Amino acid sequence: MPSSGAQPESLETLLAALERLPGIGPRSASRLAHHLLRIPESDALALADAIRTARARIKPCSLCRAPAEADPCPLCSDTTRDRSLVLVVETPRDLQAIEAAGIYRGCYFVLGARLSPLEGVDEQALGLGALAQRALAPDVVEVCIGTNPDLEGDGTALALVAALQACRGEDTEHPLGALRVTRLARGLPTGGQIEHQNASAIADAFEGRRPSV
C-alpha cells in the first residue's frame, strides 16, 4: 500500500486497541473503528468513559473476588444469603448465569482462571491460597465446585479438592475436617435432547442415575 493511502495514525492506534479484544479480528476491528468515527461524538465518548469509569470503580470483592463497586460486594453483604455454602466458579460470567437462574442462595468464590497447561495457566494462577482462606471461615460448612464440565474444568476441580485437603492437614485446630466438598451434578441437560448429547454426557447420566421415587 502506498504510504499516502495509509490510515490516520490515531485510527491505526484505535484499530490495534480493538484487535487486542477477544474475538475481534482485523475485519471486526475495522468495522467497529469506522462505526466509532461515524456515530455522534458523544456516543463514542460514552464508551470511552464507560471503560474508564468501570476500571476506576470496580475492584474484586475481597470475599468472593467478583467484580464489584463495594467491598464486600452486595452479594457477600446480603444477610439473606446462606453463608454456610460457597460455590466456586471460574468466572464472574458463570456467577451471573447462576444468579440469573435465581435458584442458588449461597455465596460464591470466583477463581478468575482455570487450569490450562497449554495456555501457561498453572495452579499458582488459581489463587488456591485465597480459596483455602475463604473455606476456613467459621461459618462455611460446604464448598461446592462449580467449574465447567469440560477438560480444563475437571482438572481445575481436582486441583481445588487437593488444595482444600492440604489446607485441612495444616490447620488442625479448625474443624475443616468437617468441611463438605461437593461438585455440581453432571447428566442430561433439561431441555436438551438425548440424540444431541455426546458420549460423555450420556455416560455421566448413567453413572449419576438415581432411583425414581
Added chain:
Amino acid sequence: MPSSGAQPESLETLLAALERLPGIGPRSASRLAHHLLRIPESDALALADAIRTARARIKPCSLCRAPAEADPCPLCSDTTRDRSLVLVVETPRDLQAIEAAGIYRGCYFVLGARLSPLEGVDEQALGLGALAQRALAPDVVEVCIGTNPDLEGDGTALALVAALQACRGEDTEHPLGALRVTRLARGLPTGGQIEHQNASAIADAFEGRRPSV
C-alpha cells in the same frame, strides 16, 4: 434475579455502551466487558484513550470525505495521484480495500452511505451535492462509480448518475458535458470458481464479455 446479585452500575453502563456497537450482542458485550475489567488497567485505558484521540483528531477530508487527521488528507494532497479520475465508494473501508490492492492511482469520493429505503436512507443522506461539487473541479475528467455490486449499490449508482447529469444541466459554462461517468466492471471474480457463482454474476460475465484478441 435478586437485586443483591445485580452487576455493578458502572459495569451495566459499560455493557450497554458495548451492546450499541454493530455485531456486538449481549453475550459478546459481557465477554468484552469482563475482559476489560480483567486485563491490566493501562491496557483498558489505552482503548478508552484511543477512542477519544481518534474522535478528536479525525475529521472527514473536505475533498474526498475519508476520515483523516489532515485536511486535505494525505491521499488528496499526494501530487503523484491522478486528479483527473475520481472513484466514488460507499465507505472508507471500501477505500482501504482498494488502496490495499495497490492498483488504483486516482482520487476518491466517499459517500459514507448507500441508498436503502428500508433503513430510511434516502438520496439526501448521500450528499449528492458535495459529489457534484467535487465533479465540477476543473481537473476532473472521469467519475467512476465504485458502489458495491448488490441491490443497494446498484440503486445508489443510478442516483449518482442522475445527480451528475442534473448538475451538468445547471452549469452550462463548465465543460461537465465532457465528464465521463463510468462504473467498475462486473463479471467473474478472479480466483473464484464458476460453479460457485450466482446467476447474476454469470449473466454479468456474458453481458460484459470481450473479444480475446
